[in-house]
Amino acid sequence: MRSTLLALAAALLVSAPLATSTLHAGETETYVPVEATDVVAGLRERALESDLGYRIVESLTTEVGPRLAGSEADARAVEWATAKFKELGYDKVWTEPVTFPKWVRRSESASVLGANAQPLTVTALGGSPAGTVEGEVIRFSDLDALEAAPAGSLAGKIAFIDYRMERSRDGSGYGPGSRVRSRGPSAAIRAGAIGYVMRSAGTDSHRNPHTGITRFDEGLVPVPAAALSVPDADQLARLLARGPARIRLALDCGWDGEYTSQNVIGQINGSERPDEVVLIGGHLDSWDLGTGAVDDGAGVGITMAAGALIGQMQVRPPRSIRVVAFANEEQGLYGGKAYAEAHLGEIRQHLIGAESDFGAGRIYGYSSSAPAYATPADTAIAEALAPLGIEHLPGQGGPGPDISPFAAKGLAWARLAQDGSDYFDLHHTPDDTFDKIDPAALAQNVAAYAVFAYLAASVESADDFGFGSAPTAEAGDGN
CATH class of the missing domain: 3.40.630.10 (Zn peptidases)
Incomplete structure (x- = not known):
C-alpha cells in the first residue's frame, strides 16, 4: 500500500x-x-x-x-x-536489481498481566527490533500528546497511542494514522519508554492487527514496537479506564543483512x-x-x-x-x-x-x-x-x-x-x-x-x- x-x-x-x-x-x-x-x-x-x-x-x-x-x-x-x-x-520482458535491508518476522505476542490477565492480538511493526518487555502502559490519545511527553517521563513504561483512524473514500485518513506508526516509536523512546504499542492504522473492527513499516530516528536505541488490533486497542483502553495496567510484549523479529530483489518489467x-x-x-x-x-x-x-x-x-x-x-x-x-x-x-x-x-x-x-x-x-x-x-x-x-x-x-x-x-x-x-x-x-x-x-x-x-x-x-x- x-x-x-x-x-x-x-x-x-x-x-x-x-x-x-x-x-x-x-x-x-x-x-x-x-x-x-x-x-x-x-x-x-x-x-x-x-x-x-x-x-x-x-x-x-x-x-x-x-x-x-x-x-x-x-x-x-x-x-x-x-x-x-x-x-x-x-x-520484451526483463528485470532490474533492487537492493535493500532485509527485515524478518518470526513470532509475536502480547498479554495483559495481573488480575485482568488476558492475551492481546498484536503484530510487530516492520523495522521493529526483537525483544521482550514488561511494564505499565501509559495511554496517549494521539501522536501530538506523546510527542509532548517530557523526556524520561515514561522510564520503564510502555507507550500506547490510541488514535482512531477515520474512514474516507480517498484515503486521506491514512496520513495521520500512518504517522502514528512511523513517528510514534521514536517519540516513545525520547520519553524513556521501553516499548511501544498503537491502535492499528485501520478502519475495521476485526481482530486483525495492521502491520506496516516504522522508523527510528538516528541516535535512538530502537525498542519493540507493535500494533494492536482495533478490538484489542479498545479492550486495553477500557482496562486503563479502570486503573493502571501492565502488559508483556514479546517480539522475535529484526533486520537481517541485505537482499537483492528485482523490478520486473514487461513492454508492449x-x-x-x-x-x-x-x-x-x-x-x-x-x-x-x-x-x-x-x-x-x-x-x-x-x-x-x-x-x-x-x-x-x-x-x-x-x-x-x-x-x-x-x-x-x-x-x-x-x-x-x-x-x-x-x-x-x-x-x-x-x-x-x-x-x-x-x-x-x-x-x-x-x-x-x-x-x-x-x-x-x-x-x-x-x-x-x-x-x-x-x-x-x-x-x-x-x-x-x-x-x-x-x-x-x-x-x-x-x-x-x-x-x-x-x-x-x-x-x-x-x-x-x-x-x-x-x-x-x-x-x-x-x-x-x-x-x-x-x-x-x-x-x-x-x-x-x-x-x-x-x-x-x-x-x-x-x-
Missing part, C-alpha cells in the same frame, strides 16, 4: 505544471488523434468483458501467496511475474516510436499477514492485464506501454527509487506514469500533472474514461507511491483514483485475501488503465512533445 505521500503529493501539485496553467510561447498543443479515440471505445468494452485482471491476481495470490520483501516468496514472485509477462505476450512495443513509453504498474511485494491481494496484487493484475489487452489489438499505439511490477514498495519505495535512478537519463522518453496501489475498488476520478500544452490530450483521456463512471478532477491528487520518486525528478503523472472506502479494513492485515476482490470492479480498473495508456501513448503535437518536458535543474536534483 502506498506510504505516507500526502506531503510529497502536495509539493508536487504546487511545483508541477498543471493542465490549467497557461500555454507558453513556443509550446504547441498536444492532442489525441480522432482515430485513437475511435479505437479505444472497442478496447474499453473488451476490457470490461474480460476477466484477465482477476485471473492474474488469482494466480499471484494462490501460487505465490504473501510476498514479504527479502523472503523466499519474494524470489518466487519475481519468477512468477517474469513468466506471466511472457505468457501474456509482452514483446509501440508501432512507430517504441523507445518512447507510457509507464504503468503496481508493486509486487506485500506484507506477510495476508496474501497481498488488495495490496497490491490488484495493482499488478490491473496493469498487467491492461498492457496485455493493448498488445492484442490490431492497431497498436505509436509508443510503447511499459508495465513495472515494483520491488519492495512496502518498506521504503525501494523499487520506485531504483527505477527512477536507472532511467533518469531517459526521462524525456517517458511521457507519463500512473500506478495502481489503492486496492481493487472502482475508479471514480481522473487527474494528472499534464502541462498546459497537453490540455487537449488530457481532456480527451478524461472524456474517454467518462463512460466508465470516472469524473475529471483536474488539480486533485498526486502520483502513486512508486511513481513519486520519478515524478519528483520531472516525470508527468496521472492519477486514476480508486474508491478506498473499505481499503483500510483490509490493508496490511491477515484479511487481505483474494476473496475480497470484486471481479466487476477490477474489470472497470483494467478498462480505465487500458484506455488511459492507449490514448497517452497515441498523443501528437507539432513538435511531438508529449505530456512531460525535460526536468529543470531543480527538478533533476529532487527539489
Whole structure:
C-alpha cells in the first residue's frame, strides 16, 4: 500500500505544471488523434468483458501467496511475474536489481498481566527490533500528546497511542494514522519508554492487527514496537479506564543483512516510436499477514492485464506501454527509487506514469500533472474514461507511491483514483485475501488503465512533445 505521500503529493501539485496553467510561447498543443479515440471505445468494452485482471491476481495470490520483501516468496514472485509477462505476450520482458535491508518476522505476542490477565492480538511493526518487555502502559490519545511527553517521563513504561483512524473514500485518513506508526516509536523512546504499542492504522473492527513499516530516528536505541488490533486497542483502553495496567510484549523479529530483489518489467512495443513509453504498474511485494491481494496484487493484475489487452489489438499505439511490477514498495519505495535512478537519463522518453496501489475498488476520478500544452490530450483521456463512471478532477491528487520518486525528478503523472472506502479494513492485515476482490470492479480498473495508456501513448503535437518536458535543474536534483 502506498506510504505516507500526502506531503510529497502536495509539493508536487504546487511545483508541477498543471493542465490549467497557461500555454507558453513556443509550446504547441498536444492532442489525441480522432482515430485513437475511435479505437479505444472497442478496447474499453473488451476490457470490461474480460476477466484477465482477476485471473492474474488469482494466480499471484494462490501460487505465490504473501510476498514479504527479502523472503523466499519474494524470489518466487519475481519468477512468477517474469513468466506471466511472457505468457501474456509482452514483446520484451526483463528485470532490474533492487537492493535493500532485509527485515524478518518470526513470532509475536502480547498479554495483559495481573488480575485482568488476558492475551492481546498484536503484530510487530516492520523495522521493529526483537525483544521482550514488561511494564505499565501509559495511554496517549494521539501522536501530538506523546510527542509532548517530557523526556524520561515514561522510564520503564510502555507507550500506547490510541488514535482512531477515520474512514474516507480517498484515503486521506491514512496520513495521520500512518504517522502514528512511523513517528510514534521514536517519540516513545525520547520519553524513556521501553516499548511501544498503537491502535492499528485501520478502519475495521476485526481482530486483525495492521502491520506496516516504522522508523527510528538516528541516535535512538530502537525498542519493540507493535500494533494492536482495533478490538484489542479498545479492550486495553477500557482496562486503563479502570486503573493502571501492565502488559508483556514479546517480539522475535529484526533486520537481517541485505537482499537483492528485482523490478520486473514487461513492454508492449509501440508501432512507430517504441523507445518512447507510457509507464504503468503496481508493486509486487506485500506484507506477510495476508496474501497481498488488495495490496497490491490488484495493482499488478490491473496493469498487467491492461498492457496485455493493448498488445492484442490490431492497431497498436505509436509508443510503447511499459508495465513495472515494483520491488519492495512496502518498506521504503525501494523499487520506485531504483527505477527512477536507472532511467533518469531517459526521462524525456517517458511521457507519463500512473500506478495502481489503492486496492481493487472502482475508479471514480481522473487527474494528472499534464502541462498546459497537453490540455487537449488530457481532456480527451478524461472524456474517454467518462463512460466508465470516472469524473475529471483536474488539480486533485498526486502520483502513486512508486511513481513519486520519478515524478519528483520531472516525470508527468496521472492519477486514476480508486474508491478506498473499505481499503483500510483490509490493508496490511491477515484479511487481505483474494476473496475480497470484486471481479466487476477490477474489470472497470483494467478498462480505465487500458484506455488511459492507449490514448497517452497515441498523443501528437507539432513538435511531438508529449505530456512531460525535460526536468529543470531543480527538478533533476529532487527539489
